[in-house]
Amino acid sequence: MAAAVEFRNVARHFGLVKAVDGVDLVIEEGSFFAMLGPSGSGKTTCLRLISGFESPTGGEIRIFGEDVSRVPPHLRNVNTVFQDYALFPHMSVRDNVAYGLMVKGEGKRQRLEKAEEMLELVKLSGFGSRKPSQLSGGQRQRVALARALVNRPRVLLLDEPLGALDLKLREAMQDELKALQMRLGLTFVFVTHDQHEALSMADSLAVFSEGRIAQIGTPAQVYDAPRSRFVADFVGSANVLPPDLTARLGGPARWSSLRPEQIRLSADGPLGGRVTALRYLGSGTRVAIQTEGTELAAFVPAGVPLPATGDQVRLSFAPEALNIMEGEG
Amino acid sequence: MSRAPAILPTRGAWDRLTGLFWRRPGVLLLLLIALPLLWLGVVYLGSLAALLLQSFYSIDEFSGMVKEEFTLSTYAELFRAQNVDIILRTLFMAAAVTLASAVIAFPIAYYAARHAQGAMKAVCYLGIMLPLWSSYLVKVYAWKLILAKEGILTWAAAGTGTSFVIDGILSVPGLSSSSLSTSPFGTWLVFVYVWLPYMILPMQAALERVPRSMIEASADLGANRGQTFRTVILPLALPGIIAGSIFTFSLTLGDYIIPQIIGNSANFIGMAVYKLQGTAGNIPLAAAFAVVPIIIMVIYLTIARKMGAFDAL
Numbered sequence: 001m002a003a004a005v006e007f008r009n010v011a012r013h014f015g016l017v018k019a020v021d022g023v024d025l026v027i028e029e030g031s032f033f034a035m036l037g038p039s040g041s042g043k044t045t046c047l048r049l050i051s052g053f054e055s056p057t058g059g060e061i062r063i064f065g066e067d068v069s070r071v072p073p074h075l076r077n078v079n080t081v082f083q084d085y086a087l088f089p090h091m092s093v094r095d096n097v098a099y100g101l102m103v104k105g106e107g108k109r110q111r112l113e114k115a116e117e118m119l120e121l122v123k124l125s126g127f128g129s130r131k132p133s134q135l136s137g138g139q140r141q142r143v144a145l146a147r148a149l150v151n152r153p154r155v156l157l158l159d160e161p162l163g164a165l166d167l168k169l170r171e172a173m174q175d176e177l178k179a180l181q182m183r184l185g186l187t188f189v190f191v192t193h194d195q196h197e198a199l200s201m202a203d204s205l206a207v208f209s210e211g212r213i214a215q216i217g218t219p220a221q222v223y224d225a226p227r228s229r230f231v232a233d234f235v236g237s238a239n240v241l242p243p244d245l246t247a248r249l250g251g252p253a254r255w256s257s258l259r260p261e262q263i264r265l266s267a268d269g270p271l272g273g274r275v276t277a278l279r280y281l282g283s284g285t286r287v288a289i290q291t292e293g294t295e296l297a298a299f300v301p302a303g304v305p306l307p308a309t310g311d312q313v314r315l316s317f318a319p320e321a322l323n324i325m326e327g328e329g
Numbered sequence: 330m331s332r333a334p335a336i337l338p339t340r341g342a343w344d345r346l347t348g349l350f351w352r353r354p355g356v357l358l359l360l361l362i363a364l365p366l367l368w369l370g371v372v373y374l375g376s377l378a379a380l381l382l383q384s385f386y387s388i389d390e391f392s393g394m395v396k397e398e399f400t401l402s403t404y405a406e407l408f409r410a411q412n413v414d415i416i417l418r419t420l421f422m423a424a425a426v427t428l429a430s431a432v433i434a435f436p437i438a439y440y441a442a443r444h445a446q447g448a449m450k451a452v453c454y455l456g457i458m459l460p461l462w463s464s465y466l467v468k469v470y471a472w473k474l475i476l477a478k479e480g481i482l483t484w485a486a487a488g489t490g491t492s493f494v495i496d497g498i499l500s501v502p503g504l505s506s507s508s509l510s511t512s513p514f515g516t517w518l519v520f521v522y523v524w525l526p527y528m529i530l531p532m533q534a535a536l537e538r539v540p541r542s543m544i545e546a547s548a549d550l551g552a553n554r555g556q557t558f559r560t561v562i563l564p565l566a567l568p569g570i571i572a573g574s575i576f577t578f579s580l581t582l583g584d585y586i587i588p589q590i591i592g593n594s595a596n597f598i599g600m601a602v603y604k605l606q607g608t609a610g611n612i613p614l615a616a617a618f619a620v621v622p623i624i625i626m627v628i629y630l631t632i633a634r635k636m637g638a639f640d641a642l
Binding site for chain 1: 551560564
């Protein structure tokens, strides 16, 4: 069976700017896929390539096996939840949700019925006759979601879906989106710059850097074994060790990464250093340690005794915790 | 270490004034709007009230003096056949000018607002504004020459064998005349030319405010270009179109120079007001005529509002 979305060596250049350059990507049907990266890394352009708002300057994009490179957005059975929601301000919530059905020529009664069903699905029944301006940010997002889902798309695209919401709402919405995706069995593709969001929601994710995919895999794969310094640094702020330090700790002379929570402060250990800062995180404390020219972070769980700033400490970790990275990058 | 004081020393009158404005924001607001408010309230609304008052007076048939007695007889005079003619002619012209301006302005405004970038945007602004830099009279007389029987348009039509187009226009009942410059068609053309920038600019501003994501969302949901235009772009740009049409409509309703120079000298509201308050000395009837465009605009805006033209504001 064909994948939901497939990129084959896709490029999107704007003049000399290579927004997307040589991306190969397979998104399985029914998966919750995240495109993660800093701004300007090409993740949003990739999403727009799927929806059709950008055309590739090279390569091929397939949706369920069909080449869509020359298909305009309105003929793609793919819908988008926009970052700013892009609800039509002059229409009621109900008409917004029914819009896709209206332009496809569905009868008034039928489309309003389906719109009402969708509003129920996103827990907004009874809000149909309001204007978007009368809703809160979280409610607007639900309307945008209902407006996209009512068309029964094969793939749902979400552009920074939780970016504009406050923390509490964002966490609730994460669970809800995930539950919705499971229930509908749809392929969700979302773009985010927030690594926590990507790790907690996605089944698999691609980390973008400078128009290319730096790493692709399940959240655990990417988190536990970053392949490059960029990924190690961007996804979960791991410690990055230079080749000479890696070699001294028993590894090959290559760059490696070490997660803060895998480092223990102990009386004996292969590394020594001075505590320079403490950052309280609630579930524990992040301790910054200056050691042999490199600053390392260790995570001390709550309940374990803490050193004070300026203390000399020794660090230890399990040998297999040291993740050797590929290449120089 | 010496510590800086918690309150910095005042440096003079401006600092004290700024302090006053901070404590009482109303004072600054009052200072800023007092003068324009005085102008608007006394000079503008005052003269409008005087105008309205005059329109309820009448003129003595024998002495030609204004009788300062409250009466509706002047308004009744508006309903004489010749005056109704003037009002309907002006109304029809204003509507035709507005419609043509809107149709011509939309593509220009759309291009300038949504596609032109950088230098091209500046060229657009310049091209739209440039006609406003030269005198209105110069433009109207220039058009008179262009449209004249011996003018460049007739000459060019003869040279390219397209004289039948001009002849065709001039043979339409109601537009018939010896040349374009003396036909109502010429009046209409020059009105459209002269007021076009006032239609383009508000339209462009409205179109610029339509977020790109809104147009993309429409396409994303399956709408083709025509559907997106009808259901998203047009309703969202409608306040700008209405704003532009208020300009073209009311400017045409009040103008008395263009129909005097170009066209068949048929009376328009502006010309009637001009003649009545000047040579005829019938100020009450002139005032009553001047009230007509105000009433028409109020009716127009009420209909526009009812139809939801300002819902997207």
